[in-house]
Amino acid sequence: MAAAIAGTVAAVLVVVLLYSSRASAAVREGRRLHTLFSVECGDYFDWQAVGLLHSLRKAGQPGGVTRLLSCTDDQLPSYRGLDIGHTLQVPSFSRHPRTGDWYPAINKPAGVVHWLKHSPEADNVDWVVILDADQIVRGPIIPWELGAEKGKPFAAYYGYLKGCDNILAQLHTAHPEFCDKVGGILAMHIDDLRALAPLWLSKTEEVRQDKSHWSPNITGDIYGMGWISEMYGYSFGAAEVGLRHKINDDIMIYPGYTPRPGTEPLILHYGLPFKVGNWSFSKLEHHEDGIIYDCNRLFPPPPFPREVEVMESDPNIKRGLFLSIECMNTLNEGILLHHASVGCPKPQWSKYLSFLKSRRFSELTQPKHWKGPNVDTVHHVVSSKSNYGHPKIHTLFSTECSSYFDWQTVGLMHSFRLSRQPGNITRLLSCTDEDLKNYKGHDLAPTHYVPSMNKNPLTGDWYPAINKPAAVVHWLNHVQTDAEFIIILDADMIMRSPITPWEYGAKRGHPVSTPYEYLIGCDNILAKLHTRNPSACDKVGGVIIMHIDDLRRFALLWLHKSEEVRADKAHYATNITGDIYASGWISEMYGYSFAAAEINLRHIIRRDIMIYPGYVPLPGAKYKVFHYGLRFGVGNWSFDKADWRNTDVVNTCWAKFPEPPDPATVMKEDPDARDRDLLSIECGRALNKALYLHHKRRSCPQLDTMHSTSTKIDQISASTKIERVKQESSQSSNRANVGSMDVARKKTVERAAATIQPVHRSRRLTRSSRMGIIAVWALSIIVFLIVISIFFTDRRRSVSRHRTSRSLKPHV
Numbered sequence: 001m002a003a004a005i006a007g008t009v010a011a012v013l014v015v016v017l018l019y020s021s022r023a024s025a026a027v028r029e030g031r032r033l034h035t036l037f038s039v040e041c042g043d044y045f046d047w048q049a050v051g052l053l054h055s056l057r058k059a060g061q062p063g064g065v066t067r068l069l070s071c072t073d074d075q076l077p078s079y080r081g082l083d084i085g086h087t088l089q090v091p092s093f094s095r096h097p098r099t100g101d102w103y104p105a106i107n108k109p110a111g112v113v114h115w116l117k118h119s120p121e122a123d124n125v126d127w128v129v130i131l132d133a134d135q136i137v138r139g140p141i142i143p144w145e146l147g148a149e150k151g152k153p154f155a156a157y158y159g160y161l162k163g164c165d166n167i168l169a170q171l172h173t174a175h176p177e178f179c180d181k182v183g184g185i186l187a188m189h190i191d192d193l194r195a196l197a198p199l200w201l202s203k204t205e206e207v208r209q210d211k212s213h214w215s216p217n218i219t220g221d222i223y224g225m226g227w228i229s230e231m232y233g234y235s236f237g238a239a240e241v242g243l244r245h246k247i248n249d250d251i252m253i254y255p256g257y258t259p260r261p262g263t264e265p266l267i268l269h270y271g272l273p274f275k276v277g278n279w280s281f282s283k284l285e286h287h288e289d290g291i292i293y294d295c296n297r298l299f300p301p302p303p304f305p306r307e308v309e310v311m312e313s314d315p316n317i318k319r320g321l322f323l324s325i326e327c328m329n330t331l332n333e334g335i336l337l338h339h340a341s342v343g344c345p346k347p348q349w350s351k352y353l354s355f356l357k358s359r360r361f362s363e364l365t366q367p368k369h370w371k372g373p374n375v376d377t378v379h380h381v382v383s384s385k386s387n388y389g390h391p392k393i394h395t396l397f398s399t400e401c402s403s404y405f406d407w408q409t410v411g412l413m414h415s416f417r418l419s420r421q422p423g424n425i426t427r428l429l430s431c432t433d434e435d436l437k438n439y440k441g442h443d444l445a446p447t448h449y450v451p452s453m454n455k456n457p458l459t460g461d462w463y464p465a466i467n468k469p470a471a472v473v474h475w476l477n478h479v480q481t482d483a484e485f486i487i488i489l490d491a492d493m494i495m496r497s498p499i500t501p502w503e504y505g506a507k508r509g510h511p512v513s514t515p516y517e518y519l520i521g522c523d524n525i526l527a528k529l530h531t532r533n534p535s536a537c538d539k540v541g542g543v544i545i546m547h548i549d550d551l552r553r554f555a556l557l558w559l560h561k562s563e564e565v566r567a568d569k570a571h572y573a574t575n576i577t578g579d580i581y582a583s584g585w586i587s588e589m590y591g592y593s594f595a596a597a598e599i600n601l602r603h604i605i606r607r608d609i610m611i612y613p614g615y616v617p618l619p620g621a622k623y624k625v626f627h628y629g630l631r632f633g634v635g636n637w638s639f640d641k642a643d644w645r646n647t648d649v650v651n652t653c654w655a656k657f658p659e660p661p662d663p664a665t666v667m668k669e670d671p672d673a674r675d676r677d678l679l680s681i682e683c684g685r686a687l688n689k690a691l692y693l694h695h696k697r698r699s700c701p702q703l704d705t706m707h708s709t710s711t712k713i714d715q716i717s718a719s720t721k722i723e724r725v726k727q728e729s730s731q732s733s734n735r736a737n738v739g740s741m742d743v744a745r746k747k748t749v750e751r752a753a754a755t756i757q758p759v760h761r762s763r764r765l766t767r768s769s770r771m772g773i774i775a776v777w778a779l780s781i782i783v784f785l786i787v788i789s790i791f792f793t794d795r796r797r798s799v800s801r802h803r804t805s806r807s808l809k810p811h812v
Contacts, residue, residue, distance in 0.1 A: 033063035038108040041071035043290040046081040048133040054334025068111030105230040109201040130186040136268040139368035143187035153188035157249040160220040178239035204233025216446035258320040268327040295344035391484035393423035398468040401431035403648040406441040408491040414690030419495040428471035465588040469559040488544040494626040513540035536597035562591025613680040653700035660684035
C-alpha cells in the first residue's frame with residue numbers, strides 16, 4: 001500500500017516538474033500565449049461560446065482562454081451562463097452614456113482595454129490571440145508559427161473594408177497609407193496590444209459617430225448603418241500606432257466557401273448563412289435560442305460525410321462542403337458535451353449521436369496544423385485575379401426608388417449572400433430628387449445612385465426600362481473597379497448558386513447569357529434597321545456575364561440603341577417585335593441585342609443558368625437563378641410579383657407573401673411536374689425567408705403579433721390592389737403599360753408557359769366540379785338524417801299508443 005502511494009506521489013511530481021519546466025521555458029523564450037474572445041449576456045452568445053471553447057480544447061490551443069463577458073447590471077441577475085469557461089466580467093458599453101447610441105460591437109475593444117487594465121493574466125503573457133465568438137477552431141493558433149512579430153501582427157484579410165482606400169481613412173487616421181483591411185483573427189505581441197487597444201476603442205467611437213460617411217460606397221457596409229465601425233476602429237487604430245500586419249487570406253474561411261487548393265484553414269467563421277444540399281444554417285435564426293439550456297437538444301444535423309461524397313464531383317467544392325459539415329458537427333458536439341457536464345440525462349440513441357461519438361468523426365476532426373508560408377509583412381495587393389486563380393467578378397442590378405423594387409432587392413441580396421457568389425454586388429438605384437427625399441431603403445444593398453431617366457428630357461416619353469443601360473453607363477463613368485468580369489442581373493431574381501465566367505467559358509468578345517426566344521426582331525426588318533450586323537443579333541437577356549473591356553465599349557451603345565428602338569414607333573407592331581401590347585416596352589432588350597451585334601459580340605447562350613418558376617426544368621440542369629417575372633403556382637397557391645407593386649412589405653414589420661405549400665405535400669407521379677413544383681416552392685420560400693431575416697435585422701417586435709400583422713398585410717394588399725385599379729383607370733395609356741410591363745416584355749415566354757401549365761389549369765377546372773360533388777353528398781346526408789328522424793319519431797309514437805291502449809284494458 002505504501003509503495004503504491006509512493007509511486008502515485010512520484011508520478012504527480014514528475015508531471016508537475018514537466019509542466020513547470022515547460023512553463024519556465026515559455027517564460028524564457030517569451031512565448032506565453034493567451035486567447036481572448038468577446039461576448040454579451042444572452043443565449044445567442046452562450047451557444048457560440050460553448051462551440052468556440054470546445055473547438056479550442058479539441059484543437060489543442062496552448063495557453064489560457066478568457067471570455068470577456070459584457071453585461072448590464074439589469075442583465076446579470078437573470079443571466080444563466082456565468083459558468084461557461086473562464087470569464088472576466090466587463091461593464092457593458094452597448095449603450096453610449098452620452099449620446100444614447102446603441103452599438104454592442106464596441107464591447108470588443110472596450111473588453112480588451114478592461115482586460116489589459118484589470119486582469120493579472122495580462123501581466124503574465126507575451127502573445128495574445130483575439131477571436132470572434134462565432135468561430136470554430138480546427139488547430140492551434142500560435143502567433144510565431146504564423147509569422148507574427150513584435151510590431152507586425154498576424155491577421156486575416158477583410159477585403160470589403162474599402163474605407164481604407166478612400167476618404168474614411170483620410171479623415172480618421174494620420175497614416176491612411178498604413179490602413180490594413182484585416183479582421184477575424186488577430187495574433188499580436190502584448191506590447192503592441194497595449195499600444196493599440198485604447199486607440200482601437202477611441203477610433204471605433206469616432207467612426208461610429210461619423211454618420212455622414214456611413215454609406216455603403218464609402219464603408220462597404222451593405223446596410224449603411226455604421227455596424228462595422230469597430231472593424232474600422234481596429235484598422236485605423238493600428239495604422240495610427242504604425243502596426244504593419246502580416247495578412248493571410250487562407251487561415252480563415254466562411255463555411256460555404258470553397259478553399260483554395262492546397263490550403264488548410266484553421267478557423268471556420270460561420271457569420272454568414274451556409275448550406276449543404278437541402279440543409280442550411282444561419283446563426284441569426286437562433287438569436288434567442290437557449291439550446292445549451294435545453295437538455296439533449298442540438299441544431300439540425302447536416303448531411304453525413306457519405307452523403308456529401310455523392311453530392312459534388314468537383315474535389316475542391318466537395319472539400320468546401322466537408323468544411324461546412326465539420327463546422328456544424330463540431331458545434332453540436334460541443335453542445336452535447338456541455339449538456340453532459342451540467343448533469344443532463346443520457347440522450348436517446350440516434351444515428352447522428354452515434355456518428356458524433358464515432359472514430360470516423362474523430363479522425364475527420366483531428367487538429368490541423370498551419371502549413372502556410374512564414375513570410376515577411378504581406379501587403380495584400382489588389383489583383384484582377386481572385387484567391388482561386390480566377391478573375392475578379394462584380395455583380396450589378398438595376399432598381400428604382402419604390403417599395404416594389406425594395407422587396408425584390410431584399411430577396412436578391414439575401415440569395416446573393418447565401419449563394420456564395422464571388423466578388424461584390426452593387427445596386428444601381430435610379431431615383432428622381434423628389435423620390436430620394438422620402439426614400440427609406442438606402443440600407444438594403446451597396447448602392448450607386450443614378451439620376452432617373454424615366455422621362456426623356458427631350459420628348460417627354462416615359463420609359464423606366466431605359467434606366468438599366470443608363471445606370472450601367474453612369475456606374476462605369478463614376479466608379480473605379482478592379483473586376484475583370486461583370487455579372488448583370490434583374491432585381492426580380494433569386495440566386496441559388498454562384499454564377500462565374502469560368503464555368504461557362506466567358507471571355508473577351510464572347511459574353512454569356514440566357515435565351516430570350518421571343519425577340520423575333522432579330523430575324524426581321526427591325527434588326528436590319530437598327531444594326532449594321534443583323535446576322536450577329538442574339539436573342540438573349542436575363543443574366544449577362546461580360547468582360548469589363550467589352551462592357552466599356554458596349555454600354556453607351558446599349559443606351560443609344562435602346563433610345564433608338566424606343567423612338568421607332570413605326571415598328572412597334574407585335575409581328576415585328578413580339579411585344580403583344582405593341583407599346584415598345586421591350587425596346588431596352590432590343591437595344592442590348594442590337595448594340596452587341598453592332599460591335600460583333602457573339603454570345604455563349606446557356607439554357608441551364610436561369611429558369612422561370614412554373615417551368616419544367618431541363619433534365620439534370622442545376623439552375624443558378626430563379627427569374628420570377630411571371631405568375632407561377634402550386635395547387636391553390638400562386639405568386640405574381642405584379643400583385644405586390646404597391647404593398648410595402650419591407651417597412652411593415654413581419655410582412656411577408658403567402659406561404660407556398662410544404663414540399664413534402666408535393667406528390668406527383670410525373671417527375672417533371674414534381675420538379676417544377678419543388679422549384680416554385682423553393683423560390684417562394686426564399687423570398688419569405690429573405691423578408692423574415694430583413695425584419696429581424698430591423699429589430700421588429702416579437703413574433704407574438706404575427707397573426708394580427710399578417711391580417712393587416714392582407715388588408716393592405718387588398719386595399720392597394722383596389723387603389724391600383726382606380727389609378728390605372730385614370731392614368732394615360734402610356735403609363736398604363738407599366739402595370740403590365742413584365743407580361744408585355746415576355747409574351748412569348750407566356751405562350752411557352754401555356755404549354756407546361758395544364759396540370760395547374762386542370763386542377764382549377766376540376767375544383768368547381770369537386771365542390772359540386774361535395775355539395776351533393778352533403779345534401780344526401782341531410783336528407784338521410786331527416787328520413788331517419790321521421791322514422792324513429794313515428795316509431796316512438798306507435799309504441800306510445802300501444803302502451804296506452806294496453807293500460808286502458810280492465811284487469812282480470
